Amino acid sequence: MKWFTKRRGLAWQFGGLLVMSGILCGIFFAVMHLSIEEFLFQQINSPEFQEQATEKRITEFQTYVTVNQLSTSDGAELAQWVRKNPLLLMEIYRSNVLIFTSSAPENQAVLANDTEAPYYEWMSYYVVEFADGNADVLLYSDDGYRYSTIATIFELMLCTLLFLGIFLHGCQKIVRYIQLISKEILAMESGDLDNAITVKGSNELSTLAQGLDSMRQAFRAQQEREAQFFAANQALISEMSHDLRTPLTSLLIYTEVLRYGKYENQEQLLEYLDKIDSKAQQIKQLSENILEYSLQSKETVPELETPAPIEMVFEEPLSEMITELSRHGFMCDVEPFGEPMLIAVRGQYIRRIMDNILSNIQKYADKKQPVRIWPLESELTARLIFENTVADVSSGSSGTQIGVKSIGSLMEKMGGSCQIENTDGKYRIALDFPKVEVEKLKEESTEPGG
Structure with a gap:
């Protein structure tokens, strides 16, 4: 039958x-x-x-x-x-x-x-x-x-x-x-949304069962989205807390210097005040953007700044990093930039990335070995590499990796990537930025309305 x-x-x-x-x-x-x-x-x-x-x-x-x-x-x-x-x-x-x-x-x-x-x-x-x-x-x-x-x-x-x-x-x-x-x-x-609704035949009951199964799939997808959104918010809170901690530490150090008069002259005092103001502005910007970032998915592409040479983009952040590392007894070996490599970034993201790298170096690098920083150019990318010797390798302390995850997330938002290597006691972070060709930049600038 x-x-x-x-x-x-x-x-x-x-x-x-x-x-x-x-x-x-x-x-x-x-x-x-x-x-x-x-x-x-x-x-x-x-x-x-x-x-x-x-x-x-x-x-x-x-x-x-x-x-x-x-x-x-x-x-x-x-x-x-x-x-x-x-x-x-x-x-x-x-x-x-x-x-x-x-x-x-x-x-x-x-x-x-x-x-x-x-x-x-x-x-x-x-x-x-x-x-x-x-x-x-x-x-x-x-x-x-x-x-x-x-x-x-x-x-x-x-x-x-x-x-x-x-x-x-x-x-x-x-x-x-x-x-x-x-x-x-x-x-x-x-609450069991994993087991599918049985669909048999091709009558009104099977149509009803198919509709119920589609509803089940929609509910499950909604639950997964909510779980991902919750996890993303948790990760965002962790990243923001981590990113805020580094400039706050620097700010406390500078205020301590001023409190105890550990500056040589008026010019150095003004320099420290400028740095305090810069760190305070950075903290303010981070706090203002917390809500904005919580409403954005990781795939959201931010508006990048006008392309500029990589040495100009990292001139101030690298200078501050080297100064901080020197104050904490680290030696730095920085290779000069070669041919100009244009990259398009967001300055706020660069400051957060550099703060995270600085925090990792201060926590895990060996002060007896210099911190190496050098650029590397390829056909499609401009790479900036940070390498340090890991202190006390036998302890196996690797931290929470929140700072590294934050660096990777920020690089992805700018269209780049972050490569991590940890071998033979050497810890290396490579930042890869998509290069902007000079000829293409000139063509865009000559277009009407450009």
């Missing part, structure tokens, strides 16, 4: 189920009816069965006559017995003269006829004792029709039950599918 379940409507399925049930029941009825009719024909038409059935009726008739003391002339009472035995014809003869027939019990012309009827030896005559004497009784009965009618009623009842059984069995498949969908909906309501 799979052929009708592949259709597209429940109404068609139920209709097909009814038709299929009817066809199967019709075939079953035809086979069973023919088989039973053949069996009844062979059994009822046998001489033994006919003789036994007739003798049984004669015995019943004799009892009826004796109890009621009937004579052959009591036609009404005799006809009444015949009516209690349908499909029966009875004739009564005396001296071969017909004196009663159940086909015309009130017909006086027939009963007054004294003509002798022929005697057929192949017919069975039974002697019945009446109140007015003995008489010969002849019975004709259609037992085949009677038993066939009973068998047909039984067959129809059985086929009706079979029809209902087939139809309910087909409906049970649909009911089981509805129960399965209901169970899966309850699981989805309890």
